Amino acid sequence: MAAVGEPHSSLYDTIVVGAGIQGSFTAYHLAKRGRETLLLEQFPLPHSRGSSHGQSRIIRRAYPQEHYAQMMAESYRLWEQLEAEAGAPLYRQTGLLVLGADTNPEFQRCCRTLVQHDIPGELFTAESLHGCFPGIQPHCGEAGVSDRTAGVLYADRALRAVQVPGWAWGARLLSGQEMGVPTASPPGPATPGAAPAWPQARPTATLATDTGWGSAGVPVPVGNAQCSAQRPGVLPRGARSCTALPGMSHPRHVPSAPSLQGQARVGPQHTAMPEPGLAPLLSPGTRGPLAGLRAPSCAARPLGQGPRPRLSQLPPQDRFRRCGGALRDGEKVTDIKPGVVVTVTTSGGVYQAKSLVITAGPWANKLLAPLGLQLPLQTLRINVCYWKEKVPGAYGVSANFPCFLAIRANQAPHHIYGLPANEYPGLVKICYHSGSPADPEERDRPPKASALPDIQILQDFVSKYLPGLVPEPAVVEHCMYTNTPDEDFVLDRHPKFSNIVIGAGFSGHGFKLAPVVGKLLCQLSVGEEPSYAMEPFRIRRFPALPAAAL
Numbered sequence: 001m002a003a004v005g006e007p008h009s010s011l012y013d014t015i016v017v018g019a020g021i022q023g024s025f026t027a028y029h030l031a032k033r034g035r036e037t038l039l040l041e042q043f044p045l046p047h048s049r050g051s052s053h054g055q056s057r058i059i060r061r062a063y064p065q066e067h068y069a070q071m072m073a074e075s076y077r078l079w080e081q082l083e084a085e086a087g088a089p090l091y092r093q094t095g096l097l098v099l100g101a102d103t104n105p106e107f108q109r110c111c112r113t114l115v116q117h118d119i120p121g122e123l124f125t126a127e128s129l130h131g132c133f134p135g136i137q138p139h140c141g142e143a144g145v146s147d148r149t150a151g152v153l154y155a156d157r158a159l160r161a162v163q164v165p166g167w168a169w170g171a172r173l174l175s176g177q178e179m180g181v182p183t184a185s186p187p188g189p190a191t192p193g194a195a196p197a198w199p200q201a202r203p204t205a206t207l208a209t210d211t212g213w214g215s216a217g218v219p220v221p222v223g224n225a226q227c228s229a230q231r232p233g234v235l236p237r238g239a240r241s242c243t244a245l246p247g248m249s250h251p252r253h254v255p256s257a258p259s260l261q262g263q264a265r266v267g268p269q270h271t272a273m274p275e276p277g278l279a280p281l282l283s284p285g286t287r288g289p290l291a292g293l294r295a296p297s298c299a300a301r302p303l304g305q306g307p308r309p310r311l312s313q314l315p316p317q318d319r320f321r322r323c324g325g326a327l328r329d330g331e332k333v334t335d336i337k338p339g340v341v342v343t344v345t346t347s348g349g350v351y352q353a354k355s356l357v358i359t360a361g362p363w364a365n366k367l368l369a370p371l372g373l374q375l376p377l378q379t380l381r382i383n384v385c386y387w388k389e390k391v392p393g394a395y396g397v398s399a400n401f402p403c404f405l406a407i408r409a410n411q412a413p414h415h416i417y418g419l420p421a422n423e424y425p426g427l428v429k430i431c432y433h434s435g436s437p438a439d440p441e442e443r444d445r446p447p448k449a450s451a452l453p454d455i456q457i458l459q460d461f462v463s464k465y466l467p468g469l470v471p472e473p474a475v476v477e478h479c480m481y482t483n484t485p486d487e488d489f490v491l492d493r494h495p496k497f498s499n500i501v502i503g504a505g506f507s508g509h510g511f512k513l514a515p516v517v518g519k520l521l522c523q524l525s526v527g528e529e530p531s532y533a534m535e536p537f538r539i540r541r542f543p544a545l546p547a548a549a550l
């Protein structure tokens with residue numbers, strides 16, 4: 001079979017349907033292994049119809065689920081590798097603050113992950129948190145924990161970077177928009193010339209036996225919040241950075257935030273005494289979960305990675321030597337015929353491959369229906385909101401404002417998360433981790449006013465927690481989530497057709513994990529043993545799949 005008017009291989013090793021971040025990383029891994037790979041995308045690239053567009057995403061290791069925490073260690077390494085290949089910064093370390101009720105099990109699981117994986121971070125009471133981040137106004141009974149390795153991924157740039165090597169090494173662009181091998185750092189929000197500091201992914205300390213932050217059902221005594229001392233305000237311009245975390249401003253008079261690493265920070269800017277509620281955890285010889293950890297390494301990891309080769313600087317024969325990839329955008333899949341050889345018909349041609357990977361985001365079930373499978377996926381339209389600073393720069397990356405993740409703060413049933421002002425000067429990205437059910441084909445239809453409770457929830461949150469922001473969104477953009485009931489991904493083979501692999505249901509938290517997801521889908525596709533336990537991602541975990549679905 002041949003594409004209309006285009007020469008190409010008669011039989012690909014793998015066709016990947018969907019060139020969002022998950023499909024692009026899958027094609028990238030396949031092409032790097034020398035697999036003849038065709039990456040199909042229904043829209044001309046770049047586009048903003050799915051879930052991978054926009055300039056920023058959070059990258060973090062603070063995950064409540066152990067399986068993602070494990071995957072993130074490798075994901076950081078693979079992002080760093082891609083960054084070296086692209087020759088352009090893809091990441092900016094800002095730190096992340098997880099904010100939640102100190103008794104919240106999810107908050108406690110995040111704390112446990114940080115301790116168990118020896119991830120640098122700190123624990124805050126409501127009072128010490130407000131001292132370190134005057135722009136944030138926590139409330140009684142809330143606490144914070146920071147993940148110093150976290151930051152912002154430059155999403156658009158990352159997507160482009162992973163698509164370019166995927167086919168540039170693979171040699172052929174058959175049609176569609178030519179994306180070009182980068183010859184210089186693409187424009188974007190990163191500081192020019194600033195190489196990001198990729199945090200150490202591997203644990204560096206021997207950890208004490210886990211006595212169970214949350215796992216044993218014991219509430220974590222994270223401190224005695226003294227809410228009366230709090231004051232509204234924002235980070236003063238030019239405020240000095242905290243010595244412990246790059247993402248913190250720490251005025252001299254503010255009480256110290258205890259370190260997750262097992263001792264209170266002591267220094268000219270910090271008080272020596274741990275806060276009363278933390279004392280039992282922080283005492284030498286404690287059997288608590290913080291026992292036995294090393295003193296914090298407070299300095300930011302030195303950049304020190306030297307100049308990176310740009311793809312464009314490699315000799316063309318090197319760039320094109322690797323066998324594999326081709327990308328066809330602007331081609332919508334209209335039919336898939338399973339079999340030992342899978343036949344995929346698009347609006348532009350007919351292609352065949354030994355295996356197929358479907359990474360179609362919110363279109364997953366539309367493609368799977370003719371293959372007899374419907375996954376319990378809910379597609380949601382998400383409002384991506386930006387909020388104006390009252391004092392310019394107060395919540396910006398340059399002022400060391402961190403990313404944050406508020407767990408059920410303000411009684412909101414879902415999480416609220418934010419990223420410091422960066423892509424739009426003076427505007428902070430703050431979003432609700434849920435949205436209104438929507439068909440991806442109709443995502444541009446304005447929702448009814450009643451379908452916008454999230455904006456009201458965000459306004460309440462901004463008023464109460466971020467008093468230095470104007471509590472009206474200045475910009476609202478949109479993207480799609482595809483949620484599973486448990487918000488774990490689907491990474492599995494089709495139950496009937498083992499050479500059809502499905503990546504779906506990334507539930508609004510998949511971007512940062514895409515390097516590992518792509519590797520796993522590649523491994524499933526080529527018949528290798530996956531690098532991680534796949535149980536959380538299996539289709540069969542959904543007990544209620546109707547028989548007709550299979």
Ligand SMILES: O=C(O)[C@@H]1CCCCN1
Pocket residue numbers: 058059060405415417433508509510
């Ligand atoms: O995965 C993340 O890190 C962000 C924040 C939390 C919810 C949405 N996505």
